[in-house]
Amino acid sequence: MAIPSAATLAVNEIKVIDLDGLQSAGAAKRRDLVRRISDSCRGLGFFSIVNHGIPQASIDAVFAAGQRFFALPLERKMEISLTRSMAFRGYLPMKIMGKDQEIKGNLHEAFHCYREVPADDPDVLAGTPLHDVNHWPDLPGFRETLIDYYARVDALSLELLRLFAIGLDLPDDAFTRLCKRPMSALKIMHYPAQDPADPGEQLGVRPHTDPGTVTILAQDNVGGLEVLSPDGTWLAVPPIRGAYVVNIGEMLKIWTDGMFAATPHRVINRYGRDRYSLPFVANPDYDALIVPQMTNPDPAPRGEPWLATSESLTSQKTSGAILERLYGRIWPTAQTQRFDA
């Protein structure tokens, strides 16, 4: 076995959508923008946005905070390991896995945080699954930088959900009404370069779909994100400075009755130097019921592979139930961990 290969996506194969002037744009421009976004969600399920309103300095500050954190000695990082948390917060070490014995480890380390809540938050006090305070490293400015960035990208995720709803002729709050206390995750990921001669059993991230509504990803200039195209080839997504890569997750796929595609993707860092990325995985409220909010007029099966992360359109679970099951399988907690050597 060897590392699987991929073709490179030409820059114009993934639509770059300019959100400049979204608020001030006239009705015709806004309609055109919404249509282009909607077409992308129904096609490849991936697109890029520029002029999204989040300052580059804010994005760069999070990359810099992540590099400072990952450069700490392992024992310092392990002080806030996911294995010390019951709610998947803190540091995910390289190759450490959750309960699912079938799933291979990943060639990345990561930092995970969620909406910042105080220790006396009612759900934290009640021990509601997936609720906890964030676990921050003892690094000056780290927490403030991430909380500031989280608020900005959280607001952008809600704006995108409103545009998606408008593009589907739904009331603009059709999705955001189920995102009042969203369970969205901000991750900083660090992928070492993968040795081209290794057997390819472990990848940066194995093929998967994202669980939530929409993922908003900043990647550095190394590259490594690859998307499964409808014809079954893997396409490398070239990085564009200042742009976010946006993709649809399983729960929005279900809310749109399969109109929007939760497209499989993976990460392989075949580029000889370290790669960093910042995915913001937007998730609905804990108790939001994930059932279609509309009827797909053309419910043809998309013929996507049935990945471990796939959710059925008819499963009728809550957001919390979907996330709890998935996270428990792929990530360790204080009670379960597995090292995939």
Ligand code: OGA
């Ligand atoms: C993910 C993911 C992509 C990347 O975390 O779900 O797909 O480029 N990350 O890091």
Ligand code: NI
């Ligand atoms: Ni993903």
